[in-house]
Amino acid sequence: MPHDVSLISTIAAGFGLALIFGYVAARLKLPPLVGYLLAGILIGPATPGFVADVALAGQLAEIGVMLLMLGVGLHFSLDDLLAVKRIAIPGALLQILVATAMGMAVAIWWGWGLGASLVFGLALSVASTVVLLRALESRGVLASVNGQIAVGWLIVEDLVMVLVLVLLPALAPLLGGAGADSAQGQNLWATFGITLAKVGAFIALMLVVGRRVFPRLLWLVARTGSRELFTLCVIAGAVSVAYGSAKLFDVSFALGAFFAGMMMRESEFSHRAAEESLPLRDAFSVLFFVSVGMLFDPRVLIDEPLKVLVVVAIIMLGKTLAAIGLVVAFRYPLNSALTVGASLAQIGEFSFILAGLGVSLKLLSLEGQNLILAGALISIALNSLLFSAIDPVQGWLRKRSAFARRLEQPDDPLAELPVSVDQALLTGQVVLVGFGRVGQRIASELTARGVAFVVAEQNREIVERLREEGVPAVCGDASDPAVLIQAHIARAAMLVIATPDTFGVRKMTEAARALNPAIELVVRSHNSEEAALLEKEQIGKVFIGEHELAVGMARFVLARLSPGAVLGH
Numbered sequence: 001m002p003h004d005v006s007l008i009s010t011i012a013a014g015f016g017l018a019l020i021f022g023y024v025a026a027r028l029k030l031p032p033l034v035g036y037l038l039a040g041i042l043i044g045p046a047t048p049g050f051v052a053d054v055a056l057a058g059q060l061a062e063i064g065v066m067l068l069m070l071g072v073g074l075h076f077s078l079d080d081l082l083a084v085k086r087i088a089i090p091g092a093l094l095q096i097l098v099a100t101a102m103g104m105a106v107a108i109w110w111g112w113g114l115g116a117s118l119v120f121g122l123a124l125s126v127a128s129t130v131v132l133l134r135a136l137e138s139r140g141v142l143a144s145v146n147g148q149i150a151v152g153w154l155i156v157e158d159l160v161m162v163l164v165l166v167l168l169p170a171l172a173p174l175l176g177g178a179g180a181d182s183a184q185g186q187n188l189w190a191t192f193g194i195t196l197a198k199v200g201a202f203i204a205l206m207l208v209v210g211r212r213v214f215p216r217l218l219w220l221v222a223r224t225g226s227r228e229l230f231t232l233c234v235i236a237g238a239v240s241v242a243y244g245s246a247k248l249f250d251v252s253f254a255l256g257a258f259f260a261g262m263m264m265r266e267s268e269f270s271h272r273a274a275e276e277s278l279p280l281r282d283a284f285s286v287l288f289f290v291s292v293g294m295l296f297d298p299r300v301l302i303d304e305p306l307k308v309l310v311v312v313a314i315i316m317l318g319k320t321l322a323a324i325g326l327v328v329a330f331r332y333p334l335n336s337a338l339t340v341g342a343s344l345a346q347i348g349e350f351s352f353i354l355a356g357l358g359v360s361l362k363l364l365s366l367e368g369q370n371l372i373l374a375g376a377l378i379s380i381a382l383n384s385l386l387f388s389a390i391d392p393v394q395g396w397l398r399k400r401s402a403f404a405r406r407l408e409q410p411d412d413p414l415a416e417l418p419v420s421v422d423q424a425l426l427t428g429q430v431v432l433v434g435f436g437r438v439g440q441r442i443a444s445e446l447t448a449r450g451v452a453f454v455v456a457e458q459n460r461e462i463v464e465r466l467r468e469e470g471v472p473a474v475c476g477d478a479s480d481p482a483v484l485i486q487a488h489i490a491r492a493a494m495l496v497i498a499t500p501d502t503f504g505v506r507k508m509t510e511a512a513r514a515l516n517p518a519i520e521l522v523v524r525s526h527n528s529e530e531a532a533l534l535e536k537e538q539i540g541k542v543f544i545g546e547h548e549l550a551v552g553m554a555r556f557v558l559a560r561l562s563p564g565a566v567l568g569h
Helices: 006-027 032-042 054-075 078-082 085-109 114-125 129-138 145-175 182-186 188-222 227-249 253-264 270-295 299-303 305-329 334-343 349-360 366-388 390-400 402-408 437-448 460-468 481-486 502-515 528-536 545-560 563-568
Strands: 430-433 453-457 473-475 494-497 520-525 541-544
Touching (some): 054 253, 078 085, 085 114, 085 145, 085 305, 114 349, 114 366, 145 188, 145 253, 145 334, 145 349, 227 253, 270 349, 334 390, 349 366, 430 437, 541 545
Parallel strands (some): 453 473
């Protein structure tokens, strides 16, 4: 051909084989991403036949990570992240320390040096952005408290890895590697301070300037009425900010795109931006999994099977148990602990970057890099199985473990209403489950009309704030009857479920009716199909967001138009 078509051939082979193998995987009741990984192995340099351009595939995968983090930012506000800071920051830091220590201990046992062991341990400690978000989105729990904790945890991990990637070249001479002179190694604290200053400057710039610029930009483009221009504005904004943040402030592409999305969320067009970018996000996230498969050399499974098993055990068992223990230690429910543990039981893009840097600095051997890639591929393929096992494991633990039952009913002052609450407010009250954006609006209306209510919320920080404001609130999962009992559901007039996590709705309503057969139920739903299913099961009064918005707008229009104006038109 007259020109180079490596980009076209890489995309064509990647998408085509991903479709075929993804379809086969779905027919076999396996997650489609397993098929995407196999497609990548087939077109990678470790297998015979056609070999795609690995470098180009890696860049396409980076675009996928950017677009996916853009989508997360469009659904998350700064308040959502700050609401879980008490568990996300210490939890992520401690989990990184524990996982790194496990990886280092195993590597030293294998006879590796200190530098190789450190890089190896750090690479096993950080989860994949793409895998975690795909798992949370596919189960509809991204906007739940558990999803917020997992995403907040992930952001902290990303920030830590940004620091690690900047500091590792300066530390390399001290760890027995190459790539930096001794003076650079001695200026470690200066490098650390400069990196923190850059990250802080980027965050400040986005919060001060970005949240003013992006909503205005989306509004100006939306006024043109051009759909393609609006989509281009969203994508260009995310990719440009991601690239600029990486070049100017040394933060990751993913973190830059996330903040771009979070700033766009300040606009009234944020939902449209999320919808318009969804097809591209899905397509490029597939290329991420294909690129992971391309990096994998299957021979490591034959040459070092025991080492591969140890690596997978650290990622999927060690990290999971550490995360579960940390979440439980922060007095969150067992379900939250299991969800966060499963979310983090894999490694991905940061691990690849760290391993590649370790090899270039002569800290990590190619064997270590192959073991990290093998652990990533296997943990990504099996991660969905861990999510599927959450409910069965939780049920099994409840039945057979007294300790697990105590975790579900911890000795926690936030799990019970204070005795100082006026008993008059606990008869005929509304039990409000969830205190997100919808729950807050409902609470404001109830307060304005003097209607007593009790809030049941999983987020401990929100419960603490409500109690400081004098609002009766209990911390816990309302699908657990014990939480509803603490909210005095037996004497309540109504149960209002305003949480975006609708998976526990049936359990909540069943428990409420068992404790109070006369109670009236009000449920929030995301779409008409889900609402129809809930109404068919006679759950109660179901409200659909889009439907209620249309009703409210129609009422406003009819109220503004006089009968004469309507007839005259």
